[in-house]
Amino acid sequence: MNSDFVYKGTKASLLTKHCKERVIKPVFEKATGCEIIVESQFDTDLFGTFTREIPRQGTQIEAARMKAQKGMELLGTALGLASEGSFGAHPATPFLPWNREIVFLTDRINKIEIFGEYAGCETNFSSMEVKSLTEAEAFARKAGFPEHFLVINTKDEEKKWIKGIQTWEKLKEIVTWSLKKSKYGSITLETDMRANANPTRMLNILKATENLIQKINQKCPRCETIGFAVADFKSGLPCESCGLPTGEIMAEIYKCQKCSYTMEVLVGKDKADPGRCPFCNP
Numbered sequence: 001m002n003s004d005f006v007y008k009g010t011k012a013s014l015l016t017k018h019c020k021e022r023v024i025k026p027v028f029e030k031a032t033g034c035e036i037i038v039e040s041q042f043d044t045d046l047f048g049t050f051t052r053e054i055p056r057q058g059t060q061i062e063a064a065r066m067k068a069q070k071g072m073e074l075l076g077t078a079l080g081l082a083s084e085g086s087f088g089a090h091p092a093t094p095f096l097p098w099n100r101e102i103v104f105l106t107d108r109i110n111k112i113e114i115f116g117e118y119a120g121c122e123t124n125f126s127s128m129e130v131k132s133l134t135e136a137e138a139f140a141r142k143a144g145f146p147e148h149f150l151v152i153n154t155k156d157e158e159k160k161w162i163k164g165i166q167t168w169e170k171l172k173e174i175v176t177w178s179l180k181k182s183k184y185g186s187i188t189l190e191t192d193m194r195a196n197a198n199p200t201r202m203l204n205i206l207k208a209t210e211n212l213i214q215k216i217n218q219k220c221p222r223c224e225t226i227g228f229a230v231a232d233f234k235s236g237l238p239c240e241s242c243g244l245p246t247g248e249i250m251a252e253i254y255k256c257q258k259c260s261y262t263m264e265v266l267v268g269k270d271k272a273d274p275g276r277c278p279f280c281n282p
């Protein structure tokens with residue numbers, strides 16, 4: 001093994017009950033030299049579920065940090081890894097679905113935290129109210145079923161959620177049964193967003209892991225501590241038309257978590273679109 005590996009001989013916990021080690025473990029171990037120990041018995045649903053029975057506590061970053069720390073506590077490791085995803089509408093184009101994945105690392109050796117990120121439209125995240133099996137099957141085809149599993153919201157108080165539907169036979173059986181039972185004559189089908197049920201999401205977690213590795217490998221130019229990454233942004237890019245500062249980002253600010261050294265990197269644009277200017281386009 002190369003002695004340049006930042007975590008050679010170190011153990012990292014990874015708290016996941018949805019098989020995220022499939023994508024995180026191989027690349028992370030290969031890039032850093034650490035050994036990942038998976039903790040899959042702990043019920044991470046306690047930190048929140050996508051099907052909303054348990055709301056997530058805090059922000060996405062805070063939830064990922066809590067999981068990473070729980071894993072370290074359970075396994076007694078110096079490094080803790082965890083991932084947390086969120087889904088919703090695209091921030092600028094609300095009719096497009098959006099996925100943000102965070103892979104979080106707590107490093108007690110260097111006393112720092114680093115997270116990798118993926119954010120984009122690559123997701124099948126969607127839901128639909130259906131009144132017939134035909135409608136349900138059409139939704140399933142669009143959602144990439146059966147490689148991507150589905151969940152059903154029966155709207156029934158007693159058995160509201162049926163999860164992990166992954167064959168056409170099962171889909172037919174459950175949809176027929178729950179439509180017959182439904183007081184409303186309809187049920188809601190949703191894409192299953194748990195990592196082991198959703199290969200597209202799994203791929204996004206891999207991308208976030210790669211981003212984490214890239215950040216780990218960035219070293220502080222002053223003290224050489226790893227994880228020298230963007231910590232803040234500087235806005236105020238001047239408007240192309242009137243020259244006044246806008247809310248657009250002008251530079252990224254890198255910061256070392258150890259010695260607090262900061263570095264400003266210009267984003268490469270020197271003028272903002274007047275459409276983004278509060279004076280030209282109030």
Ligand SMILES: [Zn+2]
Nearest residue numbers: 220223256259
């Ligand atoms: Zn430093």
Ligand SMILES: [Zn+2]
Nearest residue numbers: 239242277280
């Ligand atoms: Zn302007």
